[in-house]
Amino acid sequence: MTSLLRGCLRALTMLALSLLCVLPTAWAEENVGVDLMAQLQQFKDGSFDDKARIVAALESSGDERAIAILKSLLAGVLYYRKDDERVVIVKESDDAYQLTDVLNGESLGEAERRDVKKIPINNALRGQLRGALARLSLSHKNPAVRLEAVKEIIKDIDADSVPLLREALTKETDDKVLEAMRTGVAMMDVGSDDKAVRLTAIENLGDTLLPEARQHLQALVEPGGVSDADIRFAAAQALAQIESRRQVYDFLETVFFGLSLGSVLLLAAIGLAITFGVMGVINMAHGELMMLGAYTTYVVQLLMPNHIEYSLLVAVPAAFLVAGLTGIAIERGVIRFLYGRPLETLLATFGISLLLQQAVRSVFSPLNRSVETPAWMSGSLEINSALALTYNRLYIILFSLLVFVALLLILKKTSLGLQVRAVAQNRDMARAMGIRTQWVDALTFGLGSGIAGVAGVALSQLTNVGPNLGQAYIIDSFMVVVFGGVGNLWGTLVGALSLGVVNKFLEPWSGAVLAKILVLIFIILFIQKRPRGLFPQKGRAAEG
Amino acid sequence: MPNKGLLLRILEHDTGGKIFLSLLAVAAVLVSVLNLTVPEASALHVSTYTVTLLGKYLCYALLAVALDLVWGYCGILSLGHAAFFALGGYCMGMYLMRQIGERGVYGNPELPDFMVFLNWTELPWYWFGFDQFWFAMLMVVLVPGVLALVFGWFAFRSRVTGVYLSIITQALTFALMLAFFRNEMGFGGNNGLTDFKEILGFNLQSDATRVGLFLMSALTLAVAYFVARYVVNSKLGRVVVAVRDAEDRARFIGYKVESFKLWIFVFSAMLAGIAGALYVPQVGIINPSEFSPLNSIELVVWVAVGGRGTLYGALLGALLVNFAKTYFTGALPEVWLFALGALFVVVTLFLPHGLVGLLKRRRKKAALKEAPT
Numbered sequence: 001m002t003s004l005l006r007g008c009l010r011a012l013t014m015l016a017l018s019l020l021c022v023l024p025t026a027w028a029e030e031n032v033g034v035d036l037m038a039q040l041q042q043f044k045d046g047s048f049d050d051k052a053r054i055v056a057a058l059e060s061s062g063d064e065r066a067i068a069i070l071k072s073l074l075a076g077v078l079y080y081r082k083d084d085e086r087v088v089i090v091k092e093s094d095d096a097y098q099l100t101d102v103l104n105g106e107s108l109g110e111a112e113r114r115d116v117k118k119i120p121i122n123n124a125l126r127g128q129l130r131g132a133l134a135r136l137s138l139s140h141k142n143p144a145v146r147l148e149a150v151k152e153i154i155k156d157i158d159a160d161s162v163p164l165l166r167e168a169l170t171k172e173t174d175d176k177v178l179e180a181m182r183t184g185v186a187m188m189d190v191g192s193d194d195k196a197v198r199l200t201a202i203e204n205l206g207d208t209l210l211p212e213a214r215q216h217l218q219a220l221v222e223p224g225g226v227s228d229a230d231i232r233f234a235a236a237q238a239l240a241q242i243e244s245r246r247q248v249y250d251f252l253e254t255v256f257f258g259l260s261l262g263s264v265l266l267l268a269a270i271g272l273a274i275t276f277g278v279m280g281v282i283n284m285a286h287g288e289l290m291m292l293g294a295y296t297t298y299v300v301q302l303l304m305p306n307h308i309e310y311s312l313l314v315a316v317p318a319a320f321l322v323a324g325l326t327g328i329a330i331e332r333g334v335i336r337f338l339y340g341r342p343l344e345t346l347l348a349t350f351g352i353s354l355l356l357q358q359a360v361r362s363v364f365s366p367l368n369r370s371v372e373t374p375a376w377m378s379g380s381l382e383i384n385s386a387l388a389l390t391y392n393r394l395y396i397i398l399f400s401l402l403v404f405v406a407l408l409l410i411l412k413k414t415s416l417g418l419q420v421r422a423v424a425q426n427r428d429m430a431r432a433m434g435i436r437t438q439w440v441d442a443l444t445f446g447l448g449s450g451i452a453g454v455a456g457v458a459l460s461q462l463t464n465v466g467p468n469l470g471q472a473y474i475i476d477s478f479m480v481v482v483f484g485g486v487g488n489l490w491g492t493l494v495g496a497l498s499l500g501v502v503n504k505f506l507e508p509w510s511g512a513v514l515a516k517i518l519v520l521i522f523i524i525l526f527i528q529k530r531p532r533g534l535f536p537q538k539g540r541a542a543e544g
Numbered sequence: 545m546p547n548k549g550l551l552l553r554i555l556e557h558d559t560g561g562k563i564f565l566s567l568l569a570v571a572a573v574l575v576s577v578l579n580l581t582v583p584e585a586s587a588l589h590v591s592t593y594t595v596t597l598l599g600k601y602l603c604y605a606l607l608a609v610a611l612d613l614v615w616g617y618c619g620i621l622s623l624g625h626a627a628f629f630a631l632g633g634y635c636m637g638m639y640l641m642r643q644i645g646e647r648g649v650y651g652n653p654e655l656p657d658f659m660v661f662l663n664w665t666e667l668p669w670y671w672f673g674f675d676q677f678w679f680a681m682l683m684v685v686l687v688p689g690v691l692a693l694v695f696g697w698f699a700f701r702s703r704v705t706g707v708y709l710s711i712i713t714q715a716l717t718f719a720l721m722l723a724f725f726r727n728e729m730g731f732g733g734n735n736g737l738t739d740f741k742e743i744l745g746f747n748l749q750s751d752a753t754r755v756g757l758f759l760m761s762a763l764t765l766a767v768a769y770f771v772a773r774y775v776v777n778s779k780l781g782r783v784v785v786a787v788r789d790a791e792d793r794a795r796f797i798g799y800k801v802e803s804f805k806l807w808i809f810v811f812s813a814m815l816a817g818i819a820g821a822l823y824v825p826q827v828g829i830i831n832p833s834e835f836s837p838l839n840s841i842e843l844v845v846w847v848a849v850g851g852r853g854t855l856y857g858a859l860l861g862a863l864l865v866n867f868a869k870t871y872f873t874g875a876l877p878e879v880w881l882f883a884l885g886a887l888f889v890v891v892t893l894f895l896p897h898g899l900v901g902l903l904k905r906r907r908k909k910a911a912l913k914e915a916p917t
Contacts, residue, residue, distance in 0.1 A: 282707045337893055342707045343621045344892040347848060350841055351888020358881035475718050475837070478711045513722045520719040524695075524712055528702040 040069070040087045040102065048122050055125070059132040067136050069102055074129040078102065079116040090116060134164050143174040150180040154187065154212050162188045176384070183208040187216050199234055206238025209249070209386040214242055249386040254504050260393035262500020263400035264462065266493060267455035268473045269480035270404060273492040274448035276481055279424065279441065281335055282346040285353035286477065287470025289449045292326060293319035293456020294465040295360060298369045309374045312457060319453035326356075327449020331442050339441075353470070360467045368464040377461060396458050403454060408489055410447070420444050479523050485533025495534060554774050560856035560900065561773060565766055571598075572762040576755045592751045596826050599758035601866050603823040606765045608846045608862035609772055609855055610815035615844070616853030617776055618808050619788035621706075623840045624713030625816050627720050628688035630834035632817025634724075635687055637737035637830040638671060639680035640748075644741050657739070658732045668730045677744055684821040685814040692813030693806065700802040700809075705791070714837050721835035736831025743825050754826070761822045765859075768815055772855055775811065784808050842884070848891045851898025861898060 046054065055073075058066045072078045072089045079090045081099070088108060091098040097116060099108040121129070137149030146168075153161045162185060169181045182204050189201035202220070205213040220235040268290060275283045283289075296319040301311045330352055338345045377395055380388040411417035419440045422430040431437050459469065476499075484495025499519060506515035530536070555561050575598060578590040607629050614620045641656045650660040654667055673679040695716060699709055727733035746753040775781050786794045787801050795801045824830045833839075842865075850861020865887070872880040895902060 282711075334889055334893065343710065344896070346621070346707055346710060347841075347844060348889050348892040351845075351885040351892075354881050354885030354888065358878070358885065361881075362878060475711075475715055479715060482708065482711065511726075513726055517719045517723055520715050524698070524715065527704060527708070527712070528698050531702050531704055531708070 048125055051121065051125055052128055055128055055132055059136060065103060067133065067140070070129055070133050070136070072102070073119065073121060074126060074133065076118065076121070078119045080119060081108075081111065081116055083115070087119070088116065131160075131164070134161060138164060138168040139171070143177055146172070146174065146177045147180055150177060150184060151210075154180065154184045154210065157184055157187055157212075159188065179208055180210065183210050183213050187212060190216055190220065195228065195231070198231055202231065202234045202238050206241045209242065209245060209384050214239065217242070246386050249384070253387055254508075255501060256389055256393070258501030258504035259497060260397055260500070261504055262497035263397040264455075264459065265473075265476055265480050265500050266496035267396075267400045267403060267458050268452070269477035269484075269492050269496050270400075270407060270489065271448040271451035271455065272477050273481050273484070273486075273489055274407070274451070275445055276478075276486065279444055279448075280342065281339075281445070282342055282349065283330075283335075283445075283448070284346055284350040284474065285330065285356060286449075286452050287472075287474035288353045288356040289323040289327060289452035289470070290456040290459060290473060291360065291465075291467065291470040292323050292356065293453030294371070294460040294469055295364065295369070295456075296322045296453065297457045297460040298364075298371050298465055301372055308372050309376060311372075312374060312377075312461075315457045315460075316454055319457045320450040321453075323453025323456065324446040324450030327452075328442050328446040330449070331445035335445065336438065336441065357467045357470075364467075366467060368466040371460040371465050373461055392461050396461065399458055403451060404489070404493055407447075407451065411489070416440075416443060479520065481533075482527060483523050483533055485535035488533070488535040491533055491535035551770060554770055554777065558773060558856070560854060561769065564856045564859055565769065568762055568766060572759055576759055579751065579755055592754050595751075595754050595758050597870065599754070599761045599826045600823060601863050602758070602761040602765050603819045603826070604843075604846070604866050605859045605862040606761070606768055606819035606822070607816050607843060608850070608858035609765075609768060610812040610819065611843055612847050612852055612855055612858035613772055613776070613812045613815070614809055615847060616855075616858070617781065617788060618784045618805060619791075620805065620809060621710045621844065622713045622809070622812075623710045623837065623844065624717040625812070625843055626837075626839035627713075627717035627835055628692065628813040628816035629820040629823070629839075630720075630724075630830065630832075631688045631691065632684045632820030633824040633830040633834060634731060634737070634820075635674070635680055635683040635817070636821035636824040637740075638674040638731075639677060640740040640743060640825060641737050642671075642675040643743065644739065647741055648739070656732070656737070658727075658735065659730070662727060664730075671730070681821070684817050688813040688817035688820075689810050692810045696806045696809040697802075700805045714840065717835050717840055718837055721832050721837075724832035724835060732831070734832070736829060737824075738829040738831075740825065740828055748825060748828065757822070757826050761826070764818060764822060768818070769855065769859070772815070775808075776855070780804065780807065845884070845888055845891065847898075849887060849895070849898055851895075851900030851902075854898075854900050857898050857900035860900065864899075 040054075055070065058070060069078070077090050078087065079097075079099075080087045086108075087102045088099040089102050090111075091100070096110040097113060099111050099116070100106070101108055134149060134153060137145055137152075140146050140149070150165070150168075153165065165181050165184045169178070169185065172178045172181060186201040186204035189197050190205065192198055192201070202217065205217055217235050217239045221232060221239060268287075271289070272283065272286050275281050275286070297312070297315040300315040300318055301308060304311055304314065330349070334348050334352065335345055338348060373392060377392045380390040381394060382388045409417075411420060419430070419435050420443075422433070422435060423437050423440050423444075427437055430440075456469070459465075459473070463469065463472075480495045480499055481492060483499060484491030484493070502522075503515050503519055506518055509515075510518060527533070555565070575590050575595060578588055579592060579595050582589045584591075607625065610628075611622065611625050614622050614625075644656065646653045648657040648660075650657055652660050655664060659667070674683070695713075699712060704712060723729055724731055724736075725734060731737065740748050742748055743753065743757075746756065748754075776784070783794065783799055783804050786799070787804055791801055820830075820834075843862075846861040846865045847858045848861065849865055850859065851857030868883070869880060872883055891898065897904070
């Protein structure tokens with residue numbers, strides 16, 4: 001009941017939002033609005049027959065808001081205010097009633113229980129409302145709404161709704177909605193008396209991936225399901241067809257999860273590939289720089305609580321700056337005294353990582369902080385009912401590739417990149433040619449650290465933001481760099497994505513923890529064979 | 545009782561070692577006597593808590609000596625020594641678990657409590673034999689030793705060196721930690737092994753047993769120190785140092801560098817295992833967090849603070865840092881990680897040879913001043 005109510009409210013807010021966007025058209029519809037208003041007023045004291053008439057009028061009015069109004073009427077949340085007789089939608093919270101205007105979605109504040117009165121409906125009206133709602137949503141302009149409506153009907157399909165579907169089927173143009181509608185009809189036809197109809201229905205069901213279709217087919221094949229051998233056989237075949245298609249989509253889904261894990265690894269490792277690969281510096285504080293990036297996101301969201309949608313756009317450059325400057329400070333303050341002593345660098349940066357962790361614990365708290373996900377990143381892209389790609393993972397894959405390309409361009413096309421590569425290949429010679437190596441070192445380290453910060457922004461959308469955030473990724477990212485080959489960004493890309501995919505494929509077979517262990521063992525064995533990774537650096541510099 | 549002449553010969557030119565071992569002997573006797581004979585009301589009484597704490601420090605010191613062998617003398621910075629320590633500890637823990645017998649919460653004579661809890665009906669094969677003390681002790685050195693052998697054989701043979709090796713060892717201990725966290729592994733999962741009752745029939749809660757364990761730790765540490773000193777003074781030890789300073793040159797001269805590295809690595813892992821085995825009955829618990837990479841790297845800082853490549857420096861560092869840790873975590877818990885982090889930075893930047901190196905430099909300066917030029 002509450003979920004229905006929430007659903008109504010969500011629909012209404014969405015409606016309100018879309019109305020806001022199309023203000024000019026709303027202006028033109030003012031007349032209809034007045035008309036609606038007048039009809040709504042009759043709701044409150046008309047007889048049930050009157051109401052039925054109004055519902056029918058609303059249905060045929062073609063007004064966008066009709067669906068929301070009817071839905072809330074059905075859900076029993078449509079009230080009117082006693083003092084000005086305004087029709088409102090009510091949301092109960094604690095003791096008070098939250099009122100929303102039914103026509104424009106404007107919030108009208110709270111009210112006492114006695115200030116409002118519910119608009120009563122009876123069973124006949126409920127039936128009519130359901131039918132009207134189904135018809136309205138099935139002929140809605142937006143295919144997504146239509147699809148949702150069909151799915152709703154399919155969930156518990158009955159003989160009454162089939163004619164509705166059949167009728168809508170003739171007018172439908174969208175492929176996905178068509179598929180769902182056919183499935184719905186087929187689900188009823190499977191139970192028909194005519195064998196030919198049944199067989200076609202089974203065939204239709206075999207073409208879809210909706211879970212309900214599978215349940216219906218399963219019921220046929222089960223012992224005691226159906227006696228006719230032909231139908232049994234057809235159903236079994238249809239099931240096998242569904243099964244094999246599902247497997248393909250499951251495979252694709254795993255690949256997607258693997259790629260998304262891989263892109264997180266890529267983001268985490270790519271900064272490391274610069275500091276470790278190009279400069280030969282082991283930065284154990286790399287994970288903590290990622291953590292700083294994640295906390296920057298948190299702070300940015302605290303600073304702009306009303307613009308969460310844009311917070312990430314602000315957080316990315318902010319995190320780059322925060323982590324990058326911290327990185328430069330680390331390089332200038334500690335690492336530059338330790339060049340040529342990699343083991344000492346490792347220990348010193350580990351100390352720095354402890355300092356950063358404890359600093360964050362003192363400033364924020366040892367507890368995890370929650371970073372909000374903007375609306376445009378939540379939800380998922382449904383390819384079909386067996387495969388849905390969540391937007392946040394999709395964006396992170398795109399984002400990591402973007403960062404990768406940007407970094408590649410910086411290293412290959414800018415003068416800084418040229419100097420960085422020169423210093424990496426031969427420090428003394430580069431200095432002899434007039435490159436300020438110290439300056440290049442600081443900037444390179446800053447760049448690598450900044451990218452760690454940016455990775456932190458991405459991570460804040462996937463996991464909890466806490467002081468230990470970085471630790472979880474540091475070993476994995478080192479593995480990626482070692483696996484891909486030091487000093488080679490392409491190696492890091494291939495390494496990260498393949499490790500991510502392999503991890504996700506092992507997971508269902510062996511469990512998440514064991515998958516991780518297996519991957520670690522694999523890498524340990526792998527560098528036996530190729531100690532310099534997948535794509536070793538060539539030339540004299542590699543011998544060091 | 546080993547020949548006294550031999551012992552002294554081993555410690556020749558090792559002033560630091562002599563001082564430390566004498567202090568250790570005096571402290572061991574003094575602490576035990578003050579705990580067992582002086583009444584509790586007396587100001588001179590050393591509480592059993594302190595005895596156990598000191599025993600714990602001694603185990604850490606032994607672990608530090610083990611790491612100093614590979615890092616200080618062979619240049620292999622292992623970030624996985626806590627794993628060997630924990631493996632030794634688990635072997636001991638398994639023995640102690642089997643000793644509980646019917647006194648567990650579920651009263652099962654065969655199965656430890658956590659297995660009953662997981663509805664296991666019989667003991668996994670790798671738990672067999674651990675009811676025998678000698679077998680458990682054998683495993684304490686064999687399990688870490690074999691792991692080090694296999695891992696080292698792979699790593700050294702393919703010439704994985706320097707930071708690569710460090711990171712791989714860290715990955716190893718991380719993988720082991722993840723593995724031991726799993727209940728299916730049959731090592732108590734998250735909670736590890738605990739609730740021990742007795743060792744070789746002695747009650748683990750009694751003062752006398754605690755003091756006995758403390759003395760055992762002191763004795764083991766002394767013996768291990770002698771052996772380690774003997775090893776580094778031997779011809780093998782010298783080759784190992786040569787490998788540290790110029791690996792390629794040692795190889796070109798004709799030494800089989802991999803074998804030397806492997807030997808010292810395995811020996812060190814065994815020492816770490818023994819340290820773990822002594823540690824577990826004193827603290828009364830072993831769980832997967834002992835594998836955590838932070839532990840291994842903290843261990844590295846003990847050795848770095850004391851001064852690597854001296855053995856006694858490692859001892860000193862382990863005792864000092866752990867004393868500081870106990871003090872800080874009690875008095876100012878937030879400060880400890882700051883202090884530890886700063887310690888890493890300060891030691892690597894300003895004290896590359898640790899406190900021992902600082903003392904040596906002082907003495908050298910003083911000698912230079914005194915000497916007429």
